[in-house]
Amino acid sequence: MNLSRWLIALAAGSAALISVPQAQAHHAFAAEFDAKQPLDLSGTITKAKWVNPHSWLYFDVTGPDGKVTNWGVEFGAPNSLANAGLAKSDLKIGQPVRIRGFRSKNGEAFGYSVFVTLADGRTIQTGGAQDAPTTEAPRP
Numbered sequence: 718m719n720l721s722r723w724l725i726a727l728a729a730g731s732a733a734l735i736s737v738p739q740a741q742a743h744h745a746f747a748a749e750f751d752a753k754q755p756l757d758l759s760g761t762i763t764k765a766k767w768v769n770p771h772s773w774l775y776f777d778v779t780g781p782d783g784k785v786t787n788w789g790v791e792f793g794a795p796n797s798l799a800n801a802g803l804a805k806s807d808l809k810i811g812q813p814v815r816i817r818g819f820r821s822k823n824g825e826a827f828g829y830s831v832f833v834t835l836a837d838g839r840t841i842q843t844g845g846a847q848d849a850p851t852t853e854a855p856r857p
């Protein structure tokens with residue numbers, strides 16, 4: 718192998734190794750969400766985004782003071798949700814929903830959903846980040 722091919726191979730290999738930690742950090746639960754701040758919220762669905770790499774659900778939650786806050790929670794990828802038995806058509810605007818998961822570190826009304834309970838009573842696992850805390854399925 719001549720010197721120029723060796724240098725190209727070395728540069729390509731180095732670039733691949735450098736990019737791996739960035740990709741893992743982008744999808745790390747701990748980077749955005751707080752395992753010490755569990756969520757258990759019920760509300761009304763306002764929007765569902767069925768997109769890669771993470772789907773999102775938005776829902777209105779009425780607080781004890783009557784104030785309505787629109788929450789957004791991250792779900793897994795559409796394929797993993799489908800494998801768990803959840804379809805986008807299950808997330809109907811105006812339907813009640815219960816979310817169990819964890820709050821975002823930024824303190825805003827965002828979080829990571831581990832389980833969703835739908836209006837028909839089904840509870841489906843929605844999160845699967847490798848570094849997310851484990852939790853049991855919520856009781857209805």
